[in-house]
Amino acid sequence: MRTFFLLLLACTTVASFCSITQAADAPSKPSSSGLVYPKVKRVNKQWSFRSAKANGNVTYDDPYVWLEQPPANDTAIQQFLSNQASVTESYMKRCSNLKQIQQSIQQATDYDEYDEMGLFAETSASPFYLYTLKRVGEQRPTWYKASVAEFQAGKKTNFANPPGKPFLNESLLTADGSANIVAQGVNISPDGKIFCYLVSGDNSDFATWYFRSINTPLVSAKTFPKGGEGSLPVNIPFNQQDVKWTADSKGFFYVQAQTNGDANANFMLRYHKWGTSTDKDITVVKPRPIFLQMGMSYDGRWLHLLGFIDQSFKQFAYACLLDGQPVSENMKWISISPDYDYQVYYIGTVDNTFYFQTDQGNATNGKVVKAHLDWSKARSTNTLTDIKDRLQLQEVVKERDDALIPQVNAFAYAHDKLIINYIESGKDTLYLYDLKTGKQLQHLLPTETGSFGLLRVYSESKRAVVSYSAWNTPTKIFELEYSKTTGQVQSSTVTIQNVRGSKASDFSIEQLFATSKDGTKVPYYVTQKGKGKECRPTWVHGYGAYGYKESLFFFPAFFTFLNDYNSRFVWTALRGGGDEGGKWHLDATTTHKQRTYDDWIAILEDLERRKLSCPGQLIVEGGSAGGMAALAVTNQARQGLIGVVFGIRAVTDYFLIALRSRLGQAQWSEFGNPNIPAEFDAIRAWSPLQNTVKGKQYPAMLLAAGQDDDRVSPAHSYKMIAQMQYEHPNNKHPLLLYVASGTGHTAAGTSTEGATLQAAHQFCMIEQALGIKQQAAS
Structure with missing residues (x-):
């Protein structure tokens, strides 16, 4: 679950705003790469x-702070973007085989991309499966609805033909096809009659719930109202x-x-x-900046x-018994954990017992606990802040020393x-x-080594759908079915999809270890086509934040590099x-x-x-916090080690995101609080924008910003590229900006x-900077 949340403390006494005057522009002249960077x-x-x-x-300069403003009504920023686009596209014209490159990337999407699969309305008279399918060349997926019989029959043929019927084509949600249904953003009313879908425009973090009858598909349209033709x-x-x-x-x-995600957003x-106007909706708990x-x-x-306030995910938790009380602005609640003492990831409630995943008691690898819900302590409130009882916790599944439960990765089932x-x-295992005793019963899908993608499971269902993505296999989907008779789960394959023309066995993987500066052994995985040991151009992907494991998954661009070049991917x-x-x-x-x-x-030095x-044949790449890491590494690595760096939706100015964005305080527990002197010193030493190295020859650099990114402002990329071009006008390799139009922060909603x-x-950029070509073009 890669979601970033909102809270911002105003920058007051620790950061001062000095006078702003325009300084002299850097002269425009050709760089060593032959490019003319704009003033x-x-x-x-x-x-x-x-x-x-x-x-x-300690004071530092911020000469491009003006680029932080929204560009819609700022002609100077609009001109800046136009000038940068001209430079970037002039460089692209040097790419004589651009059409072949695009075809190669498209071929990496040449498989039936099944996703969002699950059984819905299982307690209704007619349960059914929903899933999405996107085929090569399609911009958005289509949702399908299949009966249980149709779905089970489809499994026998590896979904050679999608079972059931098309239900909703996401390309028809808007006239220009820019909207998408958010990942895991679908729900069905318990009676199976209402399809609920969360739609994001331009891949924004904030989205809108729409509703339609399950009997009203959207497979063709003449008009394009919000939510699509036929929505309620x-x-x-x-x-x-x-x-x-x-x-x-x-x-x-x-x-x-x-509000739409501004710095002062409150949640309620x-x-x-159902059947009434939203104007009459009841605010059960008052708005809070949490x-x-x-x-x-x-x-x-x-x-x-x-509720939580930062990326430590320490949460308060409350419970409300809906039986016997009408929904109102003054309902009764009981407190489970009233303060931000430990993590609370909801698993389920069975027989008045609340189960959740937590790090309580310094269980940094996670465990599962339970608490009895004592309704006799319930009190009426619409703020929750006046209820401070704490429930006694009992361990169900103890913390393991040798394995981590990632955030929201324990699920009630059957x-x-x-x-x-x-x-x-480093590998996902199920x-x-x-649930009641904590006894381990079974290792599920023990031979799978990919990256765990989605588990669609409901606490009362005996069926669950599990998806995996491996670095060399786009999609593996399995169905789990629990048998009360045997007490075991039987697994069956729903579908396995490979890129057409490739086989997973064409590739190899090896785990290696590098020794970090403080002596720590750091694992990494080297993948390649074939098994040769010769020196090859190597793409190195990194993230390293929030406790996420971001590795060994399928991504078309990564696969293209591995499959079509004599290369390695790390x-x-x-x-x-x-x-x-x-x-x-x-x-x-x-x-x-x-x-x-x-x-x-x-790791880079170990590969060399x-x-x-x-x-000079190493490519460093990361997105979001990983992009910030990639740029920090590029600043710090010795000259000539890295050949190309890609910062995708990258945080380049940590002070901007920590103090002048809606993410604000939510980042402090992870990266530091600039308002604390010791933490300011640490941040000031690595924040990419504040640590560019004058006089250093930088590798080829492409910063890719999302035009509508409301999580990491594109201003991060704007400021960084402006500074790089100003400080390094004669850099041997290009320093370029690419702005992806109509896109937000994540790849999930990108066409x-x-x-x-x-x-x-x-x-x-890779081909020109490293002097390599696709194998087919050699």
Whole structure:
């Protein structure tokens, strides 16, 4: 679950705003790469922070702060973007085989991309499966609806023909095809009659719930109203998560932001009675500057509300018994955990017992606990802040020393069973447990080694659908079915999809270890086509933040590089990520964040030492926080080690995201709080924009920003490229900006055309900077 949440503390006493005046522009003349970089206005702007190291204030310049403004009404920023696009596209014209590159990237999408698969309305008279399918050349997926019999028959043929019938074509949600249904953004009313779908425009983090009858498909359209032709006259804007229906299908709860994600967004729990106007919706819990999440028991009796403020995900938790009380602005609640003491990831509620995944008691690798819900302590409230009781917790599944439960990776199943996904030595593994006793019952899908993608499971269902993505195999989907007779889960293959013309056996993988600056052994995975040991151009992907494991998954651009070039692709397991457990994550946070970058540099140097890659033939790439890491590494690595760097939707100015964005305070527990002198010193030493190295010859650089990114502002890329071009006008290699139009932060909602175009820019730069060509073109 890669979601970033909102809260911002205003920058007041620690950061001062000095006068802004325009400074002289850098002269425009051809660089060593033959490119003419545009003149960009510089202003006199400084920020001042308290420093523990200096025992006083430290000031730094921010000459491109004006690029932080929204470009819609700023002609100077519009001109900046136009000028940058001209430079980038002039470079692209040097790519004589651009059409072949685009075709190659498109071929990596030549498989039937099945996703979002699950059984719905299982308690209704006619349960059914929903899933999405996107085929090569299609910009958006189509949702299909299949009966249980149709779905099971389709499994016998590896889904050679999609079972059931098309239900909703996402390309028809808007006239220009820019909208998409958010990942896991679909729900069905318990009676199976209403299809609910969360639609994002331009891949924004905030989306709108729309509703339509399950009997009203959207497979063709003459008009394009919001929500698509045939949608019902109900919509709920400014959402990021699920709706929770009451058991009788008469209404649902939802969490809504008061504003469209600005710095002061507040969240509230609301209720909509089906068949009424949204103007009459009830605000059950008043707006608060805390991100809220919901959980609902399988029988609809218990509603749970969780809230947190930063990326540590320490949460409060409350429960409301819906039986016997009408929905109102003053409902009764009980407190489970009233403060932000530990993580609370909802699993389920069975027989008035609340189960959740947590790090309580310093269980950094995660465990499962339960608490009895004592309704006798319930009190009426619409703020929750006045209820401070704490429930006694009892361990169900103890913490493992050798494996991590990632965030939201424990699931109630088959009424009293539990499925947990562990990361064991960097790999996803699934286990079945008895929910009540915590006894381990079965290792599920033991031969699978890919990246765990989606588990669609409902607490009362005996069936669950599991998807995997492997670095050399786009899609593996399995169905699990629990048998009360045997007490075991039987697995069956739904579909396995390979890129047409390729086989998983064409590729090999090897785990190696590099020694980081402090002596820590850092694992990484080297993948390649064939088994040769010669020096090859090597693409190194990294992330290293939030405790996430971001490795060994399928991505068309990565596969294209591996399949079509005589190359290697490397997946890193940097500290800050969760590959090696909870401590692995915490060891590279706040004042120790530099360890992430030390790990990455150690891997690059190890690849060169082993002669798996030659000097200047390394490609460094990361997205979001991984993009920030890639650029920090590029600043710090020795000149000539890296040949190309890609920062995708990258954070380049940590002070901007920490103090002047809606992400704000949510990032402090991970990367540091600039308002704390010691943490300011650590951040100031690695934040990419503040640590570019004058006089250094940088590798070829492409910063790819999302035009409509409302999570990491594209201003990060704008400021970084302006500074790089100003400081390095004669850099041997190009320093370029690419702005992906009509896209937000993640790849999930990007059209096929948009993803192909961005990747083509990357491959054009790789070929020219490294002097290589596709094998077919050699």
